[in-house]
Amino acid sequence: MNRYELGIVDTRNIIKTLQDVYNYDFKNYALTFFKRRVEKIIINHNLKDADGFIQKIETNKDFFEIFLHEMCVEDTEMFRDPSLWRVLKEELFPKIIHGAVNFKIWFPEVSSGEELFSTAIILKKLNLLKNVQLIASSISELGIEKTKKGLFDPKKIEVNDPNFKRVFSESELSDFYTHENDTVNWSTSLIENTKFIKQNIIFDDYPKGIKLVLFRNQMIYYNQILQERFIKIIYNSLVPGGHIVIGNHEKIDYWNSDKDYTLINKAESIYKKKLS
């Protein structure tokens, strides 16, 4: 297995090109992740090296969109961490959504859509989908288009179905998709009222009045500077008393962050924005 390896100078040049040509700032992405991701893109698109990548992306806007899509890490499973989804289903959702109207749930980076569909399925089963407004944003237009179509990789079924069984032992995930030939098609009625937003990378135009944010395992691809910036954006998007769920090995931990958020479930990393 031989891989192309990017040097530090090459990596900096690529970051500079993306900034200069498209005004997209990737310098606060986690370096190991960014480097590894670009190395993969260079191999997958036969670009040979950093110069090949820079030439292609400078002159080809479509390739820039492909690059953004491939920078978003595809979720490898639905209902990742079933214990979290059980908490959402049995405790949090009934408590905070029951009786609400237009309860806004935001996915700041919806990626390949597994978290969105997992949430929609639980809400549907709880008969709460009608009470919510799902908002899904992504830096990738291509990713959004793919998610809207509800097309999923059939290979994921072998992980998804057992995960779902750990949340709903008496139901079948296949009630929500059709599997024909080589495609799995999610029931798009689950997301017919979902609002999709193409974000630029600085998220200067984010939704407000949000009651719940699901942002698991996305900030791990940022460095601490960008993580803190996102946590502040989310703070401003959330109503007082609103909730945020992050990955179970992520923390909200900046200077004085306990004045802004209360950790209400440590095992599942669920935080609540303080009332004042």
Place this chain on the structure above:
Amino acid sequence: MYKAVVIGGSAGSFQVITKILSSLPKNFPLPVLLCLHRLKHVRSGFVEALSIKSTIPIVEPYDKETIKPGKGYLAPSNYHMYVELNKRIALSTEEPVNHSRPSIDLTFETAAQAYRDKLIGIILSGANRDGAYGLKKLKHAGGLAIVQDPNECQVKTMTEASLKLTTVDHIFTTEQIISFLLKLK
């Protein structure tokens, strides 16, 4: 002179790793990065099992946690564990490598980028080839490559794959690994 130890293992490595961790002095001077294949759905229990025997504290790190000497960092279940150049842990949910997440190759490769020739890498018993490529990268970056003696391994595949790909510095039994680590200052 070394700054970190990275250890990879899979099937048959649990006994070996607990033996190593129970033999280290409390003030072991280096951080120990552990990438061990584990069950995806069993999130808790593993770090506790290792901690019972270990003389140094073992944690499943949070993303961007700073790596400190005298502490063990176990790759959490269903995440890859990388080392950033600024010696912090970075986690990832990118697709499995060698059917593994965490992948030993990725922990070794990123640790080698961060620690260069100040890194000791140890591959233990295991049933697949994950880790072989990572050990090669570690050696290439100037690190010290150690492989558990395949004759002692419960499952030889991982150590043999590593030996095939890299001319290692030492082939050690568990006892020899321990006495080597005890000499580190």
